[in-house]
Amino acid sequence: MISEQIKESIELAGRTLTLETGLLAPRATGSVKATYGETVLLATAVISEPRDDIDFFPLSIEYEERLYAGGLIKGSPWVKREGRPRDEAILCGRMIDRAIRPLFPNDFKNDVQIIITVLSVDEDNDPSIIGMVAAAAALHIAGAPWIGPVSGVRVGMVEGSYIINPLTTTEKEYSKMDMVVASTKEKTVMLEVGAEEITEEEAIKGIEFGFNENLRLIEMIETLAEKAGRKVIEYDTPEVDEELMDRIKTFIKENFDFHANESKDKAESSAERDEFLDTLFAQFEGKTTKSVMVGVFDKMRKSEIRRLILEEGKRLDNRAMDQVRDLFVDVSLLPRTHGSALFQRGDTQALTVTTLGSTSLEQLIESMSGEETKRYIHHYNFPPYSTGETGRVGSPKRREIGHGALAEKALEPMIPSEEQFPYTIRVVSEILSSNGSSSMASVCGSTLSLMDAGVPIKAPVAGVAMGLVSDGDKNIVLTDLMGEEDMAGDMDFKVAGTKDGITAVQVDVKNDGLSLALITEIFEKAKAGRLFIMDAMMKVIDAPRTQLSQYAPKVVSLKIDPEKIGEVIGPGGKVIKAIQADTNTVIEIQEDGTVHISGVQQEGLDNAKKRIEGITHVPEVGEIYDGTVKRIVDFGAFVEFLPGKEGLVHISEIDNNYVEKVRDFLNEGDQVKIKIIEIDDRGRVNLSIKALMQDGTTE
Incomplete structure (x- = not known):
């Protein structure tokens, strides 16, 4: 049976955010489909039965990206299913967890699982922040006994002006900060900021800006949950044997001095704690569980640390409140x-x-x-x-x-x-x-x-x-x-x-x-x-060293005509592979013609750069080169004067005197100095040795 669909919409940073419940994932305790631009995701919340004998809140939040959301298929030829989540997805899940977790009561021990699945993503609207809003809405609809709802927005700052949820393709690139503000109606509960040296005042204004926007979103979540018939889950606080708890507390007070550890390092303090806990376990064996006894001990330790700070103005290591450790x-x-x-x-x-x-x-x-x-x-x-x-x-x-x-x-x-x-x-x-x-x-x-x-x-x-x-x-x-x-x-x-x-x-x-x-x-x-x-x-190092380590790779860069990239790479990568092998370097070429050459030896870098420059250089009439004779023919010799570039030295341009046979003067492999005397309309290069003799340039 299809449930009634309930929707709420709001204008957020010039785009419409719509939260919808009732159609998708009906068996989840709470589910919300969120749409922002063409970004769509589904957030589900399931609250199950309480767990016994645990001293923590069992909340798990998963943020799942699907490649189909962007119209993509995994690039691996063997594996097409999404695998381990990328780090960014894990970070999104952690961020949402940090906004939600503190809002639950300490004695709530029901398993709570939130799964956010990205179904469609456009280029402008980041799904992670909408995932936080949708997760909060699903949790509130599910009847979570928390002090939420919570909401989150992303705050940017472009040319001094604060903006909500910057567009990924335009505004985000020029934003001086990337701030996520999560808050309830009363207070801020989570912040995540990356920035380009913003001042404290700029950060505070950004937080206030985001907090005020969250109030509108919280109102929308509350309205949606009310229309969906939200009923707060009732839970029982586990029964506690107060008389036994008092006996455990008395034993701890009489046998363990929390203050005795204040001057000791962490390792020594932990060892004494563990030794005492063994004594505590033996004393009350069979009367309660170890986890209960550890919980009582840790609560007493926590209370004493707080009392020292609040009532005596004293920290465990006797530092001032604003003092940094050694x-x-x-x-x-x-x-x-x-x-x-x-x-x-x-x-x-x-x-x-x-x-x-x-x-x-x-x-x-x-x-x-x-x-x-x-x-x-x-x-x-x-x-x-x-x-x-x-x-x-x-x-x-x-x-x-x-x-x-x-x-x-x-x-x-x-x-x-x-x-x-x-x-x-x-x-x-x-x-x-x-x-x-x-x-x-x-x-x-x-x-x-x-x-x-x-x-x-x-x-x-x-x-x-x-x-x-x-x-x-x-x-x-x-x-x-x-x-x-x-x-x-x-x-x-x-x-x-x-x-x-x-x-x-x-x-x-x-x-x-x-x-x-x-x-x-x-x-x-x-x-x-x-x-x-x-x-x-x-005081130890106040500026970057001017020289890299002798073991670090050296890098030289140059710029070539993008139309020449194919010549440097060669058919099937033949040319660039040969250069790398001969010079023991790694060469990377970017689309704009930027070339980075890295290697350990400077000689290899210089040779690789010289060969690339030779390949990409456009010869001009009048230029002089050292060349290598590659082929002898009856009418002259073909000489390579740049890597991959050859020209013809006609028999009449070999010597000032009459040349009857080319091999009387030149043979394959000979090194000769040549001058470009002509480049015809077909790009063929004519060279001369004789011209340099007349110029007095060659021996």
């Missing part, structure tokens, strides 16, 4: 890499390595809009030993992909253009030890490593993570968030930028969100922390 910075640690750096802040340590390659090594990305390339790549690795644990080692987890993307976003505006620096650049951050803010450590390490490699970045970038502990009336902002403060606190507010402005922001909250006034305060304190860290970095 810093250690070093560069050029690894002799054979192209650039390397170690950045350590407290117990968080990042080893970052830069590798340079030819532009032919750019990453090729297959998306719904076709193929794209990327020449600056940052990868972030978080091995289990960084937290003193064992665990799975293999393909990157979603968190690693997200942290790598944030560090990449922070440095990307500072990377020189391909014309200025014709290299593919890969940066890898190895997190060797982690106690909070490892993503910002990788930002700082990236700057140091890039400068050590000699990459002429426009300006150095540093990053800092800010925390918050709030009781509703009192807000304490923490500079340089450490691990347990992150666990006990209400937000993780990461800001990266240069001394002149912000290049990246990522904000997650665990409470009901942040007011604009509080965001303003956080930005001010983050700037001070960022500049402090920057000063420490600049």
Whole structure:
């Protein structure tokens, strides 16, 4: 039976956004089809039964791209089905998750799964932000017991003016920032920003602009859900044996001193925690589960950390609220890499390595809009030993992909253009030890490593993570968030930028969100922390090295007539392959005639460049060349004077004296100096040796 179709529409940035429910995916708890321009997607929410014996909210969000949405078939000749989601799709899912997760009550343990499937995509309307709106609408229709709905918009800034959901093909290219603002009716709950050195004031105005637009979208979601008959799901809070809980709490208070660990490092503190938990488990074995006991212990630890900060103004490591942990910075640690750096802040340590390659090594990305390339790549690795644990080692987890993307976003505006620096650049951050803010450590390490490699970045970038502990009336902002403060606190507010402005922001909250006034305060304190860290970095290396590593490939570039590209490549790639093989280089030719030649030896680069210049050069009468005799005929000799270009030295142009037989003067393989004396209307080149004798140019 077909359900009644319910629609709501709104004008958003000059285009119509329509949310529709009732037709598609009727067995989902809530489903919404969203249409924006010719971009169409389906968001479904399913809320199932509660799960026992878990101490977390089991929410999963999947953002699924379909190549058919862009009218494409997968390029692989063997596999046509979409496979592992690309990193960008994973990042979209994470972004939506970060906007939704904090709005659920802590004791809600029902499985919730949201799937956003892109069905159609046009060139102008980004589906990811519409996916957030549709997911929120589906969840609200499903009767989620949350403090939503939430909505999100993308905010750009072109020539000082703020715009909502910039058009991908035009406005986005000229926008100074790419900001996603997710908010409820009252507060901002998630931020994601990439920017070209915007000021804190510009960022705040952008957030306010996006927040106000979200209010309209939230009203539309509420109207749609009301028409669809939204009924809030009722759930039971698990029964708790209060007497047993009191006994566990008393045992913990009497046998474990939370304050005793304040002066100890993370490894020692964790070891003592684990040892005590074993004692706790033995004491109450058979009376409740280990997960319940761990939950009680962690809640008490969290409450004590918050109490110390709010009531005593004290942090676990006795730092001031605006104080950065001790810093250690070093560069050029690894002799054979192209650039390397170690950045350590407290117990968080990042080893970052830069590798340079030819532009032919750019990453090729297959998306719904076709193929794209990327020449600056940052990868972030978080091995289990960084937290003193064992665990799975293999393909990157979603968190690693997200942290790598944030560090990449922070440095990307500072990377020189391909014309200025014709290299593919890969940066890898190895997190060797982690106690909070490892993503910002990788930002700082990236700057140091890039400068050590000699990459002429426009300006150095540093990053800092800010925390918050709030009781509703009192807000304490923490500079340089450490691990347990992150666990006990209400937000993780990461800001990266240069001394002149912000290049990246990522904000997650665990409470009901942040007011604009509080965001303003956080930005001010983050700037001070960022500049402090920057000063420490600049004392070690304050500018990119003027010389690349001796082990880095060298690159020379030249420009040729695009009509000559075919001559350089040759039939079936014969010519370019021969040049690369003979000179031990890699040659890449772009459609506009730009040629990049990379190799280790300068001699090989010079030879390859000379041969390409020879192939593409247009000979002119009067030019003089060193040539090689290729063929002898009765009436003269054919001489190659440029790679692939031959001309005829007529028998009468070989010598001042009479020449009876060409072989009396020339043979195949002879090196001769020649002058172009004529190019006929068919492009045939006539050469002369005799003319140079008369000029006194040759021996």
